[in-house]
Amino acid sequence: MQLTVSQHASATIVAPVGRIDHASADAFLAQVQTLLATHGPDSPPLLLDFSAVDYIASVGLRALMVSSRQAKSSGGKIAIVALQPLVQEVFNIARFNLVIACFDTLESATKELSACE
Amino acid sequence: MRVKFWGTRGSLPVAATAGEVKKKIIAALEAANGRQFTSNSEIATFADSLPFAVVGSFGGNSSCVELIGASEEHVICDIGSGARPLGHAKLAAYGPGKPQTYHFFVSHLHWDHLMGLPFFVPIYIPGNRIVMHGCHPDLEAAVRLQMSAPCFPVDFSQIGATVEFDILEPGRDYEIAGFKVRAKLQLHSGDSYGYRFEQAEKSVVYSTDSEHKLENRAEQHTFIDFFRKADLVIFDTMYSLADAITVKADWGHSSNIIAVELCQDAEVVRLAMFHHEPIHDDAKLCSLLDETRRFEEITRDGRAPLEILSAYDGLTVEL
Ligand SMILES: [Zn+2]
Ligand SMILES: [Zn+2]
Numbered sequence: 001m002q003l004t005v006s007q008h009a010s011a012t013i014v015a016p017v018g019r020i021d022h023a024s025a026d027a028f029l030a031q032v033q034t035l036l037a038t039h040g041p042d043s044p045p046l047l048l049d050f051s052a053v054d055y056i057a058s059v060g061l062r063a064l065m066v067s068s069r070q071a072k073s074s075g076g077k078i079a080i081v082a083l084q085p086l087v088q089e090v091f092n093i094a095r096f097n098l099v100i101a102c103f104d105t106l107e108s109a110t111k112e113l114s115a116c117e
Numbered sequence: 118m119r120v121k122f123w124g125t126r127g128s129l130p131v132a133a134t135a136g137e138v139k140k141k142i143i144a145a146l147e148a149a150n151g152r153q154f155t156s157n158s159e160i161a162t163f164a165d166s167l168p169f170a171v172v173g174s175f176g177g178n179s180s181c182v183e184l185i186g187a188s189e190e191h192v193i194c195d196i197g198s199g200a201r202p203l204g205h206a207k208l209a210a211y212g213p214g215k216p217q218t219y220h221f222f223v224s225h226l227h228w229d230h231l232m233g234l235p236f237f238v239p240i241y242i243p244g245n246r247i248v249m250h251g252c253h254p255d256l257e258a259a260v261r262l263q264m265s266a267p268c269f270p271v272d273f274s275q276i277g278a279t280v281e282f283d284i285l286e287p288g289r290d291y292e293i294a295g296f297k298v299r300a301k302l303q304l305h306s307g308d309s310y311g312y313r314f315e316q317a318e319k320s321v322v323y324s325t326d327s328e329h330k331l332e333n334r335a336e337q338h339t340f341i342d343f344f345r346k347a348d349l350v351i352f353d354t355m356y357s358l359a360d361a362i363t364v365k366a367d368w369g370h371s372s373n374i375i376a377v378e379l380c381q382d383a384e385v386v387r388l389a390m391f392h393h394e395p396i397h398d399d400a401k402l403c404s405l406l407d408e409t410r411r412f413e414e415i416t417r418d419g420r421a422p423l424e425i426l427s428a429y430d431g432l433t434v435e436l
Contacts (some may be wrong), residue, residue, distance in 0.1 A: 022334060055416070058374050062331040062362055068229045086415050094374050095359035 003031055008044070010110045015049040020060030020073035029063035033070060045113040047106060051082035061096055067101040081109045118319045119185040119348060120389075124178030124199020125428040127325075127355045127370070127392035128229050137398055141414045144171045170399040176430025178202070179229040179323060180392065182351060186316045188295035190218040194312060194323040194351075199430060200233025204419045208238055208245055216244035220294050223251035223335045224325055225309035226259040232259065237271050245278035250293065252300050252310045285310075291367035301343045304325035304336075305369035307328065313343060320346070325353040325392045329375045331362065344383035348436045351428065352376040354390040354409070373409040377416065380423050389434070390427040402427055 001024035002017040012035065020028050032048070039046060048064075064080070071078035079101040083091060092096055103109035124130075148167055154160045164172050181199030184192040193203065211217055219239060224230055249256060260282075264273035285291060287300045287310060297315040302308060304327060311324035322344050329337060344350050355370040373390060376419045380388045390409060393402055406427040413423050426434070 022245055055418075057416075059331050059334075061358060061374075065359075065362055089415060090222055090374075090412065093412045094372075095357035097361060099359045 001028060003028065005031075005035065010114065011044045011047045011106070012039075013047050013049050013106065015052060017052040018115075019055040019057075020053060020055055020063065021055065021057040022059055025057070025059040025063045028060065029066060032063070032067045036070045036074065036076065036078070038105065039074055039076040041069060043076050045077035045079060045110065046071065047109050048078070048080045048101055049106065050087060051078055053087055054084055056087055058094070061090075064096065065099050067113060077113050078111050079103055079113060081084055081106050118321065118348075119314055120321055120351075120429045120434045120436065121183040121185060121225060122181075122199070122389075122391075122430060122432045122434075123183060123203040124181035124195075124197040124233070125175060125391055125393055125430055125432075126177050126179050126197075126229075126395060127353070128179070128395055130198040130229075130232075131178050131395045131397075133174060133177070141171050141399075168403070171404040173429070174399050175393060175402050175427070177395075178430050179232065180224070181233055182323060182428075184296070184314055184321060186295050186314075190220060190294040192218060192220045192222070192294050192296060192314070193221045195224055195230045195325070196221050196233045196237065197229050197231070198233045198236070202430075203233075204237035204239050208242075213242050216242075216246070217383045218246040218248065218294075220248045220250060222298070222300075222312050222323070223249060223253070223256060223275070224303075224323070225305060225307060226251075226253055226256065226310070227326065228263070228305070229325070231259060231263055235264055235409050236269065240276045240278045241415070243277040247278050247280045248283055248296075249280065250283045252285050252287055252302070252309065254284060256284065283297040299343075301339070304330065308430050309369070311343065321436065322347045322350045324351065326359070326369055327353050327371060328367070328369045329379070331375075339381075340379055344385055346383065347385050349387045349389060350376075350380055350383075350385045351389045351391045352380070354405075355392050355394050373405060374412060375408040377409060377413045377423065377425070381413070381416065381420055384421070385423060387424040387426065387434070390425070393427075 004015045006013045081103050128347030178199035180195040181197045182194040231294050261273045287302050291298045299313045300310045309326040314323045353371045354373045354376050358372040358374040361372045
């Protein structure tokens with residue numbers, strides 16, 4: 001799994017590519033946690049752009065739960081953006097929309113997350 | 118080998134409420150709207166065409182599953198409230214004049230897995246033999262406790278059948294009532310044990326009240342080995358994945374997502390969802406089954422399909 005990070009004024013965008021499964025979940029979590037370590041109430045939201053993620057296993061969902069907890073404890077904001085339809089279905093079946101905020105587009109995520117300041 | 122489910126509900130027995138029954142009747146009448154029936158058999162055929170949530174029910178008895186193999190001795194996993202109708206069925210089949218041997222495999226000592234024993238009528242009939250197999254050293258103490266004052270009016274010492282307690286060692290193979298049986302330690306408050314049964318090239322795993330920690334891949338591998346190529350895995354799918362790893366973490370139960378993933382990795386033939394959440398009504402349990410089948414489908418990734426069913430009180434599965 002590859003992952004790119006881009007800093008914008010309105011958000012930090014993390015874009016993983018491929019599968020988040022047993023082979024990649026630990027590395028994915030470690031990278032997100034490194035970013036979250038310097039993330040606070042004043043930081044722009046961390047948006048996980050999932051448009052290129054085509055599979056997520058339960059261990060990957062757990063990584064999102066841990067990331068969301070870490071962001072909350074430091075007062076920062078984190079959200080998922082642009083889930084592919086099948087990954088969206090997995091989120092729904094696992095009830096993960098209750099664990100971490102999901103948005104259709106980067107625009108709607110930044111708008112919503114900056115509106116609730 | 119056949120597997121018969123007598124109790125499939127988790128944590129405590131439940132019954133359908135008046136409101137739930139009314140909902141079913143309304144749904145059936147809606148489906149029948151405009152139809153004319155000329156005989157009872159036509160009505161019965163129509164009823165059979167209705168969805169399970171309308172015409173059927175998961176029932177509400179707590180854990181009790183019978184394994185029917187080649188032996189005349191009876192093999193039963195857990196003694197939840199489902200043991201009450203099981204006991205009546207055995208009496209109806211064999212009567213009081215034909216002594217029987219009943220082997221119970223006890224997953225753990227929580228009440229919902231033991232509460233059926235005082236209502237399992239064969240224990241009151243002299244000549245019957247009851248063997249309680251389990252891995253908890255205090256199995257006998259727990260069984261005696263629930264049949265003593267002030268918990269129950271009939272003391273354990275007054276039952277007519279002979280009762281033996283057989284403490285098993287996890288990880289060891291035993292030959293019991295024609296089955297090869299092996300127990301496995303599971304993560305649950307006070308420990309629980311899963312059982313793998315094999316007979317005539319068929320295998321069943323009974324694994325309930327078992328939490329799986331996603332961060333512990335090594336432990337998951339031990340379950341994949343335990344489930345390996347089983348014809349049926351009976352699995353605790355009480356919670357959603359989100360609940361199981363957040364608000365209900367450490368409550369000792371698992372989810373449909375983990376069930377499917379472990380069964381896929383273990384190349385299991387069939388998964389039975391089990392230990393149903395008492396809050397869920399029939400419609401909810403049916404939709405959970407649909408979702409679980411869909412999850413299996415979208416994560417299949419070239420593997421052989423995993424057949425998924427949701428166990429209900431009265432279901433028999435032929436292996
Ligand atoms: Zn239980
Ligand atoms: Zn329990």
